[in-house]
Amino acid sequence: MRVLMKKLTSLSLVWQVTIVFSLIMIIPAIVITTSYFEIVRNNLLEEANKKVQENLKKIESNMNANIGIMNSALNQLIFSQEFQYYLNPENNLSAHEKNYYVYSVQNELLNIRHVYTNKFNRLVIYSKNSQIDEYVDWSYNMDRLYDRDYYTEIMQNGSEHIYGNVRVYDRSLGNLVNYEELENKEELVLPIYQKILDIRTKECIGLIEVDMTISKLANAGELASQDSEVKYLIFDRNGKLVFASDDQRADEFSHLNFQEKSGVSDINLGDANYLIAYDRDDVTGLMRVAVMDRQKILESTSGVDTLLLLIAIGSMVFIILFTNVAARLFFRRLREMDRMITQIEAGRFDVRIKVDGFNEISRISESFNHMAERLQGLITSMIQKEKAQKEAEIHALQAQINPHFLYNTLENMRMQCEIDEYYTVASDLANLGDLLRYSLHWESPEVKVSEELNNIEQYIEIMRMRFNNRLVYEMECSEELKNLMIPKFILQPLVENCFIHGFKNTLPPWKIFVNVLMEQDRLIICVEDNGKGIERQRLDQIYNCIRENKSISDTNNRSKNSIGIINVKQRVEMICPAGSGLSIESRQNDGTKITVTIVVEPDVQNGGEANVQDIGGR
CATH class of the missing domain: 3.30.565.10 (Histidine kinase-like ATPase, C-terminal domain)
Structure with missing residues (x-):
């Protein structure tokens, strides 16, 4: 109460009278209206909070399932083939062994394509064994990776099973399935790598790569059809936005920063306010985000409370205007003096107040003019x-x-x-x-x-x-x-x-x-x-x-x-x-x-x- 009184006394006399009288009349109406608004608003936001977290679980479930599919395909291929032998450049392969290797891998890839239809954008094998020619769309020499930005990322990682950072799909290499849409745009993919190590030296002699687009990883089409009010975002481990179900506001969402691993919070982006739930995947490092527009959440309250809000606003405006006009009529000479003092504070020492009459206000005005003249002379002397x-x-x-x-x-x-x-x-x-x-x-x-x-x-x-x-x-x-x-x-x-x-x-x-x-x-x-x-x-x-x-x-x-x-x-x-x-x-x-x-x-x-x-x- 003491703080409020201190702030009130710092205002002009006109506004002090206006505020005090207005508060006496307005406070009861504000308390009732605000309480009602808060109850309705809190209920809606609580429901929205639950909803956005549920949808975050959906995208988490989709991503975990698709990452599991990628790992299953990798494991299936590794367990069915003797890559340590065929990819080792020290082994001299016969023509029969080469043909058997190509035939065996080809059959396994066909089986993977049949079991996981339209899931992968690429499944390729890199080898240090130059005896295996690149005459199929899934086999390449390790030399093809040397000039890639992600080569260092792979080789400096001490793990054999590596989840790479999200990157643009490389069209210079072959596809597991020929997707026409990937030929015309830069699609972002999540790569998973499996190193093939020499049994004796533990040197990396080959690499198996599985790629899946981010939109497929999140099952974007399925999420969009379930609930149009919720938007989904995915950020890579470097904090870059790699997927947004709402392309129109992707630029705004790209500036989001997350200080914690998971949570629920409110954010302001431009003229919009959002409720977001987020969590970071421990395996891939991807940040999953579910977003809801708070304005749309609260739209249902506008019709219910419009009448009460209009009445309250109308009453407040009338009381404030009436009180303010009346106070200004009483204190217009004091306001004039306050305006002149403000100009002196801004450095204008040539201002003067018109003096008329013989009341207390006129005597104060005359003293003010003498003070302004004296200040003007002192400042000019100091500057010189x-x-x-x-x-x-x-x-x-x-x-x-x-x-x-x-x-x-x-x-x-x-x-x-x-x-x-x-x-x-x-x-x-x-x-x-x-x-x-x-x-x-x-x-x-x-x-x-x-x-x-x-x-x-x-x-x-x-x-x-x-x-x-x-x-x-x-x-x-x-x-x-x-x-x-x-x-x-x-x-x-x-x-x-x-x-x-x-x-x-x-x-x-x-x-x-x-x-x-x-x-x-x-x-x-x-x-x-x-x-x-x-x-x-x-x-x-x-x-x-x-x-x-x-x-x-x-x-x-x-x-x-x-x-x-x-x-x-x-x-x-x-x-x-x-x-x-x-x-x-x-x-x-x-x-x-x-x-x-x-x-x-x-x-x-x-x-x-x-x-x-x-x-x-x-």
């Missing part, structure tokens, strides 16, 4: 401060990377001048000028992929003046990705690490590979080298620094810290949408791969060139 702080952090990171890369580039040029007295710096200075011009333009924190790749190429060309042909680099990027916007100057620090750390103390040739690709909604940029890689302990230290946003200290020079990777990671996370980031893969003496992942909005992927707001989310 947060935006200014974020832009300041981004500019600080951008400013940090400029002197860092410039120092390293000039140091490389100085070292080259000391090494090579004939070294000319004109070309490198031109490239350096382009690099500086690119780095100094920070009007926007983002550039096109093509511009960033061009900047990397100029940087690598400067380094090639030092390393000559010992340095090889390659860049891959499809044309449709070159117009996407990415944070500026995120690749140069990663490429620079290849020279500073990756190629240090390693023999040429040195290779750098930059790859840009799109995977679903993510732009993937990989920078990979064939350098010395990173030790496990060092890699863990780098990952700790990345997680804590701390500069990475150099183990060989305690006074020198690396800011490149941390700088790139921080700017990617600040500028790009949530989910963007940076990762490192490395194995010692096998190179390092740094991957930058940038989440791209769906409209950017479909619309070609992206702007700052598209990919940066700002």
Whole structure:
């Protein structure tokens, strides 16, 4: 009662009055009507429950009987023939023995066809003895099975008598009886196999296979004629629907899942509700299911209770409408205030309530308007401060990377001048000028992929003046990705690490590979080298620094810290949408791969060139 009162007080005042008054008038009528409905409904469902279980027993009985027939046919054939002798490839069969074998098996198959008329779709014998030619429709060499999907299923099973999984009937092999309907459609069959083992080595030298279609296994025609209200389903051991007596709703039933071996339950499929009984066969692993439509079960109650239901509904509607209209007339000003408060919760702080009169409601409305104005001013101020702080952090990171890369580039040029007295710096200075011009333009924190790749190429060309042909680099990027916007100057620090750390103390040739690709909604940029890689302990230290946003200290020079990777990671996370980031893969003496992942909005992927707001989310 306390919970109901709590929920009632959470509603609007109009609905509180409506519900309280309506309940006083409606509760007795609802109790009587509901009780009657429940009694009738429960009786019908109880009868349906018994009926669906009885029909499940029918399909179980049919399947067990037909599986018994298949096993009897197998046993009859095995006991009447000396397969261990004739199927053994080590035995040299005479022409008389071959003829006797074919004649004996042929007579037994005729007897089986006569006793079990129109039961099987195939009964074949596979043999490893190549002396038995395939000149009859029931004898094949074991080689015919090697390329079949179910060959492994048979051979990996340690049992001699195997119940295979349901599969499509293979028309490339012969039939026990020629069924025309099997030639034009993919009929599903249940196969049973009997291995023939060598008496001495226990090696499988032959196989007898008996197939029966699932519809025959369940005696579908007989079940359909007995009760049209019950539908029957069969699922294989992998949970796939292999038989449905109602083809029109087979797609809906195919999604059923069974957590237990057997049971009775209610299920909802689309707009329909069903009562099902199911159990799994211990021998074949097949799941048998009987289904009844609950709506059809309860149809008989509609005529009996229609009049009572209409009276009850009419009374409830009248009482609720009358009470609600009366309450709205009394509390319309409060409803107006509630609507305005809801809009403020949604972020609209410019709404105001019209103030008229001098009663209590008008004074509350005036206080509400003052509160809304104050909130609007505070929110606007906070947004501006947060935006200014974020832009300041981004500019600080951008400013940090400029002197860092410039120092390293000039140091490389100085070292080259000391090494090579004939070294000319004109070309490198031109490239350096382009690099500086690119780095100094920070009007926007983002550039096109093509511009960033061009900047990397100029940087690598400067380094090639030092390393000559010992340095090889390659860049891959499809044309449709070159117009996407990415944070500026995120690749140069990663490429620079290849020279500073990756190629240090390693023999040429040195290779750098930059790859840009799109995977679903993510732009993937990989920078990979064939350098010395990173030790496990060092890699863990780098990952700790990345997680804590701390500069990475150099183990060989305690006074020198690396800011490149941390700088790139921080700017990617600040500028790009949530989910963007940076990762490192490395194995010692096998190179390092740094991957930058940038989440791209769906409209950017479909619309070609992206702007700052598209990919940066700002």
